Amino acid sequence: MRMGGDGKIALVYDCGSTNLRVAAVNEEGEIVAQKSVYNSPRPQPGGKPGWLIWDVEEIWSKLCMLTREVLKRIDERSLSSVIVATWGADGVLIKRSGEPAYPAISWQCPRTQEVIKELVERIEPYEIFRITGYQILPFNTLLKWIWIRRNAPEAFKEAYTFLMMPAYISYRLTGEFHVEPTDASTTMAVDSAKRGWSPEMLDLAGLDEAFFPDWREPGEVAGYVTDEAGRRSGLRKGLPVIVGGHDTQFAIASVKASESEAILSSGTWEILALRMKSYLPSREAFENGALIELDVERGCWNPQFLMIASAVLEWIRKMFYSEVSEKPYEVMVSEAEKIRPGSDGITFLPSFFPGSGPTARYGVPGAVLGLGLKADRAHVYRAALEGLSCQLRLAAELMERSFNVRLDRIWVVGGGSRNDLWNRIRSDILLRKIVVTRFTEATVLGAAMTAFKGIGLFRSLEEAKRSLSYEPKTYEPLEENSRIYEETYRRFISLYEKLSAIYLR
Structure with a gap:
């Protein structure tokens, strides 16, 4: 039985480090169809024991497979938009062609431990917190950039930019690059008071703002599904893809x-x-x-x-x-x-x-x-x-x-x-x-409401939440x-x- 037809449906790519899910959500916040599959990092080929990376092509292929399965269960005429929410801190250096310039290091990988001692000798930990709102944690993205700069400098020479995971998946859907604040704030490189990059923190990794794509806000249109993405996923060409971000923030915003x-x-x-x-x-x-x-x-x-x-x-x-x-x-x-x-x-x-x-x-x-x-x-x-x-x-x-x-x-x-x-x-x-409340899947709910805001169904997240029956x-x-x-x-x-x-x- 195909669900939908009268109201709008948002397709949420809910990507966790142990599970990938595609969920179709209606205007009432209900999941009308979903499909999931296991997700896990893998050992880096040629790397040291314990080094873990994400196979981003495998993740993209799995999401395409899940999308096709979910599309069988809904009326595609109701499908209004796609939005991506993922775990934080991880991303990928990519070439202008979209290919990885270096494997996407997983937050579970221990290699960045060696960078922490060097970092605290260059900047006081509280100063990092004052600027970024972040503690020094081994999985911080900034530490990965410093590690790659030191151990695989050719990767930065080949790289065009860096995309956090939600922005990378959005790129695969649209061919457009962007960076957004919720996931960027997990990098330990953002000036959180100004909602933008911190030049001081980026300089620690030998980077500047020009290396990164333009900032986009959650709820804006990131782009539209391309021919290639449509062939892989079954999505119709031209479907709006809404800027998503860090899964935690969508869960928080849903309440x-x-x-x-x-x-x-x-x-x-x-x-x-x-x-x-x-x-x-x-x-x-x-x-x-x-x-x-x-x-x-x-x-x-x-x-x-x-x-x-x-x-x-x-x-x-x-x-x-x-x-x-x-x-x-x-x-x-x-x-x-x-x-x-x-x-x-x-x-x-x-x-x-x-x-x-x-x-x-x-x-x-x-x-x-x-x-x-x-x-x-x-x-x-x-x-x-x-x-x-x-x-x-x-x-x-x-x-x-x-x-x-x-x-x-x-x-x-x-x-x-x-x-x-x-x-x-x-x-x-x-x-x-x-x-x-009756909504236990808060990340999916928050992302879907953001997507509906992005297509103009609601003027704000507050209006979207007022329309829901939380019970x-x-x-x-x-x-x-x-x-x-x-x-x-x-x-x-x-x-x-x-x-x-x-x-x-």
């Missing part, structure tokens, strides 16, 4: 949150973010580990904390529930609901990626403490939900101190918003209201549980403080 309400995009990683109308790169925000990225709309910034989340729960599934072949997460939740709040004294420290998130300052890896002979896998899973919620509370407290806000409630979107038990635990531990569900803290969790949270913080003396020696 009707005020400046005193945070948005939690919960998936493999969690991002706790705000939409603010001022840029506040304070010393305290820097020391607390915050990031500040550019919003989908001008005049807004997205202060945020990045922390590991469902990747920890997936590790538990593999370790303790591998024999459960059908609906394993339903089994995990069902078992954990039988365990009392506080997990009988078991504390789970979820810092499986030390050096990231609100616990970064402690340098403590993941740990489970308080195990006894009566503990079982359900205890571990519930303790993990509680530990992740304690991590979130710490992030919320740091957010309030860093940006002088009081968070009234937190809107949760993404796959992690579907876990009812986790939402109840979040509310009890954070002592705040947790709100979820919010609110979780409020239960006093009895919250009293128990106060001790859980105190123990959580105390363990990090005490263990840091061991791991930071």
Whole structure:
């Protein structure tokens, strides 16, 4: 059955580092058809062990295949536009012909570690944060440029420009080059106050603004589907392609949150973010580990904390529930609901990626403490939900101190918003209201609304959001549980403080 026909449909290329998806979304924000396929970096041919790259031609081919499958399920007369949202920090040096001048280095590749020490000798880390809103992270795009300049200088001689991932896929659709602010703000090379390149940061990689294409804003028309792209993907020639960008920003923009309400995009990683109308790169925000990225709309910034989340729960599934072949997460939740709040004294420290998130300052890896002979896998899973919620509370407290806000409630979107038990635990531990909506696919929703704005269906994102029926569900803290969790949270913080003396020696 083909969906659509009366209203408009936007086609969203939702590209993550583990999954590529093409989704058809109608004006009500509903996904009417979608298809996805696995995505993963691969070892670089001829590179050192551990070097990882993206095969951009493979990604493009997969997206074309997915597009053809989705087009079979919709009325193509309803298709109004295409928009691309991808993960941040990665991109590709390309020649004028569009061929890569050097492989697209993955954010998971360790090679840039060697550049960090050199960088901090040239510029103070807080100065980087003041200019860019970014902490020094191994996957920052700027570090890749410096590494390539030093280790493969011929690549820059052959390169015409550099495209971030969403702009590269848009180029394959339209033949047009551009750079846009949401993904550019993940490079650690943008002057975030001015919403443009920072000459000082670019100079660290021996680059200047002339090397890059023109800036375009999300929601503008990037170009139109070419003959070649149409042959590969099945899209009709001349279909508008709307400027997209970083997936996180579309997820944040999809929610009707005020400046005193945070948005939690919960998936493999969690991002706790705000939409603010001022840029506040304070010393305290820097020391607390915050990031500040550019919003989908001008005049807004997205202060945020990045922390590991469902990747920890997936590790538990593999370790303790591998024999459960059908609906394993339903089994995990069902078992954990039988365990009392506080997990009988078991504390789970979820810092499986030390050096990231609100616990970064402690340098403590993941740990489970308080195990006894009566503990079982359900205890571990519930303790993990509680530990992740304690991590979130710490992030919320740091957010309030860093940006002088009081968070009234937190809107949760993404796959992690579907876990009812986790939402109840979040509310009890954070002592705040947790709100979820019927739209769990926030990146797709935000991108689709931006595309509809781009074709003139809505005058603004706010108008687009007013047209949607969110059907919010609110979780409020239960006093009895919250009293128990106060001790859980105190123990959580105390363990990090005490263990840091061991791991930071």
